[in-house]
Amino acid sequence: MHRELNDISGTVVAAAISIHKSLGPGLLESLYESALEHDLKELGLHVDRQRGLPVVYKSVRLATGFRPDLVIDGRVIVEVKAIESIAVVHRKQLLTYLKVSGLKLGLLLNFNAALMKDGIIRMVNGFDD
Numbered sequence: 001m002h003r004e005l006n007d008i009s010g011t012v013v014a015a016a017i018s019i020h021k022s023l024g025p026g027l028l029e030s031l032y033e034s035a036l037e038h039d040l041k042e043l044g045l046h047v048d049r050q051r052g053l054p055v056v057y058k059s060v061r062l063a064t065g066f067r068p069d070l071v072i073d074g075r076v077i078v079e080v081k082a083i084e085s086i087a088v089v090h091r092k093q094l095l096t097y098l099k100v101s102g103l104k105l106g107l108l109l110n111f112n113a114a115l116m117k118d119g120i121i122r123m124v125n126g127f128d129d
Contacts, residue, residue: 015040051071091123108123
């Protein structure tokens with residue numbers, strides 16, 4: 001994988017851990033999403049938040065196919081959760097986002113985990129690692 005993607009994901013993970021240490025679990029997903037957007041922008045990354053992205057279906061471009069929580073530098077999708085535990089459907093959602101966007105790397109971040117490191121799922125080309 002291109003080193004730059006790993007650098008971006010490392011920065012996102014470090015920011016998420018910092019936010020989790022500061023705020024703790026139990027808050028609304030939108031708050032963690034806002035905090036992550038703020039911190040990543042301060043670190044010089046370009047962040048698109050809740051921007052609708054088109055999907056091509058049977059050669060037809062559908063205007064707004066989906067809205068990922070965050071897209072970092074146009075290269076990494078970040079889905080933010082604040083739930084008891086990550087379900088299979090959340091992994092499938094991120095996988096679908098990666099497939100339809102053509103992006104290679106996605107992060108699923110659950111801020112309700114007791115330890116942030118336990119709430120991080122990284123998906124590359126549809127494979128967990």
